[in-house]
Amino acid sequence: MALVVRPSRIHAAGVFTTTPVRKGTRIVEYCGPRITPEEADRLYTGAPRTYLYGLDDGKTVIDGHGIGAYLNHSCDPNCEVDEIKNRAFIFALRDIGAGEELLWDYNLYDDDDPAPCHCGSPKCRGTMYSREWMAKLRRKAAKKKAKSKKQSEPQSA
Numbered sequence: 552m553a554l555v556v557r558p559s560r561i562h563a564a565g566v567f568t569t570t571p572v573r574k575g576t577r578i579v580e581y582c583g584p585r586i587t588p589e590e591a592d593r594l595y596t597g598a599p600r601t602y603l604y605g606l607d608d609g610k611t612v613i614d615g616h617g618i619g620a621y622l623n624h625s626c627d628p629n630c631e632v633d634e635i636k637n638r639a640f641i642f643a644l645r646d647i648g649a650g651e652e653l654l655w656d657y658n659l660y661d662d663d664d665p666a667p668c669h670c671g672s673p674k675c676r677g678t679m680y681s682r683e684w685m686a687k688l689r690r691k692a693a694k695k696k697a698k699s700k701k702q703s704e705p706q707s708a
């Protein structure tokens with residue numbers, strides 16, 4: 552399998568395979584220095600793009616370096632990231648043809664900066680955040696709205 556980084560119609564540069572990839576293939580590791588979520592916030596809050604991957608342990612973030620960190624996001628991905636022994640690898644979710652861009656669903660969370668998605672898929676949810684996280688943000692906004700409405704209502708004696 553040969554991977555190349557080249558311009559993507561989704562965003563800047565993306566990763567493409569020049570040969571077919573079979574479903575289930577372990578494609579590449581998401582490598583990079585390991586930092587804490589606090590360090591990641593300190594280094595990258597407000598950055599227009601990041602290369603971060605949060606491990607399931609909730610206390611480790613990989614500050615991606617190398618080709619594995621260059622995959623763009625899609626709401627209808629052909630890859631996924633799975634962890635094996637505390638390391639993150641990109642796997643093919645289906646058979647992928649030569650020339651296709653490799654894409655995974657970032658399912659972002661823990662932030663409320665806008666993260667609009669330009670994947671172009673008919674299944675696009677319009678954001679790179681996960682459905683669960685978007686639902687949480689909507690609940691938070693509704694609570695805030697209800698609270699400010701209550702505060703602006705005249706108090707009865």
Ligand SMILES: C[S@@+](CC[C@H](N)C(=O)[O-])C[C@H]1O[C@@H](n2cnc3c(N)ncnc32)[C@H](O)[C@@H]1O
Pocket residue numbers: 561562563564565599600601602603620621622623624625667668669670679
């Ligand atoms: C890991 S980088 C991916 C590589 C990036 N395209 C580059 O050229 O450096 C992640 C960043 O790419 C951008 N990105 C990736 N997928 C995207 C998408 N579907 N829609 C909009 N921006 C996307 C976002 O800015 C995100 O923070």
Ligand SMILES: [Zn+2]
Pocket residue numbers: 625626627668669670671672674675676677678
């Ligand atoms: Zn999308």
